[in-house]
Amino acid sequence: MGDRFPRGKVAVCGAATFGIGEAPGHSTIELASKAIRLALDDAGIALPQVDGLFIALPDDLFAGLSLAQYLGLHPRFTDNNRSGGASFMSHLITAVMMLDAGYLDCAVIAYGANQRSSGGKLSTPARPDRWDAPYNPLYPLSFYALAAARHMHQFGTTREQLAEVAVSARLWANTNPEAFAKGPLSVEDVLGSRMISTPISARDCCLVTDGAAALVLTRADRARDCRLPPVPILGAAAATWYNSTTQAQDITITAAAESGPRAMAMAGITPHQVDVVQLYDAFTINTILFLEDLGFCPKGEGGAFVSDGRIAPGGALPVNTNGGGLSCCHPGMYGMFAMVEAVRQMRGTAANQIPGAQIALAHGNGGTLSAQASVVFGAADTA
Amino acid sequence: MSGAASHWDAALAQGKILLQRPAGGGPAIFPPREFAPGTGEPLEWIETCGSGTVYSVTWVQRKPPEAAYNVVLVDLAEGARMMGRVEGVTPEALHIGMAVRARIADGPVIVFDPAPPASKEPTDG
Numbered sequence: 372m373g374d375r376f377p378r379g380k381v382a383v384c385g386a387a388t389f390g391i392g393e394a395p396g397h398s399t400i401e402l403a404s405k406a407i408r409l410a411l412d413d414a415g416i417a418l419p420q421v422d423g424l425f426i427a428l429p430d431d432l433f434a435g436l437s438l439a440q441y442l443g444l445h446p447r448f449t450d451n452n453r454s455g456g457a458s459f460m461s462h463l464i465t466a467v468m469m470l471d472a473g474y475l476d477c478a479v480i481a482y483g484a485n486q487r488s489s490g491g492k493l494s495t496p497a498r499p500d501r502w503d504a505p506y507n508p509l510y511p512l513s514f515y516a517l518a519a520a521r522h523m524h525q526f527g528t529t530r531e532q533l534a535e536v537a538v539s540a541r542l543w544a545n546t547n548p549e550a551f552a553k554g555p556l557s558v559e560d561v562l563g564s565r566m567i568s569t570p571i572s573a574r575d576c577c578l579v580t581d582g583a584a585a586l587v588l589t590r591a592d593r594a595r596d597c598r599l600p601p602v603p604i605l606g607a608a609a610a611t612w613y614n615s616t617t618q619a620q621d622i623t624i625t626a627a628a629e630s631g632p633r634a635m636a637m638a639g640i641t642p643h644q645v646d647v648v649q650l651y652d653a654f655t656i657n658t659i660l661f662l663e664d665l666g667f668c669p670k671g672e673g674g675a676f677v678s679d680g681r682i683a684p685g686g687a688l689p690v691n692t693n694g695g696g697l698s699c700c701h702p703g704m705y706g707m708f709a710m711v712e713a714v715r716q717m718r719g720t721a722a723n724q725i726p727g728a729q730i731a732l733a734h735g736n737g738g739t740l741s742a743q744a745s746v747v748f749g750a751a752d753t754a
Numbered sequence: 755m756s757g758a759a760s761h762w763d764a765a766l767a768q769g770k771i772l773l774q775r776p777a778g779g780g781p782a783i784f785p786p787r788e789f790a791p792g793t794g795e796p797l798e799w800i801e802t803c804g805s806g807t808v809y810s811v812t813w814v815q816r817k818p819p820e821a822a823y824n825v826v827l828v829d830l831a832e833g834a835r836m837m838g839r840v841e842g843v844t845p846e847a848l849h850i851g852m853a854v855r856a857r858i859a860d861g862p863v864i865v866f867d868p869a870p871p872a873s874k875e876p877t878d879g
């Protein structure tokens with residue numbers, strides 16, 4: 372037993388973002404609530420029909436409780452799993468199981484953050500643990516820097532290849548009206564940007580923006596009555612190997628090497644069948660690590676893989692078609708936005724729509740490469 | 755009885771850097787645990803010889819005139835990995851694979867010094 376997943380039995384029937392970029396004058400729960408309102412309208416589902424709430428907020432450890440109060444609901448189940456940017460993929464797994472079992476009928480997953488308007492810095496209550504803290508690593512940046520430095524040492528990955536990731540993300544963002552960072556960006560621009568924690572410079576880092584997103588999930592039979600074609604969930608898996616990256620056995624391999632293959636096995640697909648990939652690019656090294664770990668190229672070849680525009684518009688593998696955390700938005704726990712973009716691609720409504728896309732992989736990263744979770748979405752007729 | 759971390763803290767205060775390993779032997783474990791991670795088997799305390807190798811390194815930049823400082827991951831000879839910093843080195847000199855030696859500095863906190871590689875003679879006096 373293990374990894375039995377109700378493939379295609381639960382679908383996303385509503386999806387929305389709100390306040391991407393700058394949304395001054397909003398609390399985190401106000402942003403999340405506005406995204407929930409839009410997602411419910413998108414689904415054509417009334418608020419009282421929601422009986423499961425799944426949420427993580429940067430500034431509220433009891434976010435699930437606060438959301439029930441704010442929405443005025445008495446949900447059958449409330450979950451505020453906090454596995455960082457992978458939280459929402461984990462929320463989705465729990466919601467799918469509960470919906471399929473008939474414990475819930477309609478689940479909402481939501482996130483909202485105002486970190487740009489409220490201070491302009493990444494908003495997280497997380498800190499290095501007591502064993503790492505005496506050495507003052509920047510949290511989370513230096514942990515990714517240590518992974519990048521080792522990847523470069525072990526596989527010959529270059530800063531130019533890291534920069535290719537940022538350039539590709541910017542090219543997608545330039546044609547996405549919702550994206551926050553637009554304009555020309557070259558490899559030279561990235562290499563010349565301010566060094567922060569070697570080898571990661573300012574343009575290797577995700578944005579700091581406001582933003583909220585929400586998904587509405589229900590059983591696939593019920594989702595067929597919704598306003599737009601349902602997006603079935605074909606597989607989903609979470610994997611957690613540690614909290615501090617110091618404890619990684621091999622810092623160049625993340626738990627995505629477990630979550631990705633498990634999720635794809637549940638969906639009955641291989642990486643070759645994935646038409647579009649949305650992954651949590653907190654830093655440029657993430658995209659390289661995850662493409663390797665998820666099986667799109669062998670370990671160590673990610674740097675070459677992302678070069679020559681392969682993951683950019685017009686490339687062989689569309690990655691982060693909204694511009695990602697690097698150029699679309701990064702309100703903190705980005706996993707939610709990766710899922711919304713995957714859903715839009717499956718509905719055919721994405722700003723940078725990939726024609727004929729049938730399978731989308733959304734991948735979340737939590738902590739400092741610590742927690743990984745992968746979700747396979749399909750177009751309406753794949754279930 | 756106190757937890758493993760308190761035992762480790764007390765030893766460090768007395769000038770000893772402790773690790774743990776499975777009672778029957780095997781790669782060392784850090785930070786301290788109540789039982790062996792992954793197996794649940796009992797652990798015993800050992801003292802590290804202090805020799806290590808740099809597994810990865812980053813230099814955190816600061817606004818001049820403040821100098822950049824390094825943060826390293828070190829693989830100790832007994833098999834455990836820990837975060838640290840290497841003192842008295844330039845960015846040019848500090849590299850992955852470099853041999854280092856642990857020392858207890860004021861704090862107390864564990865820091866590392868460059869060490870001549872075990873397999874080679876020192877190149878100068």
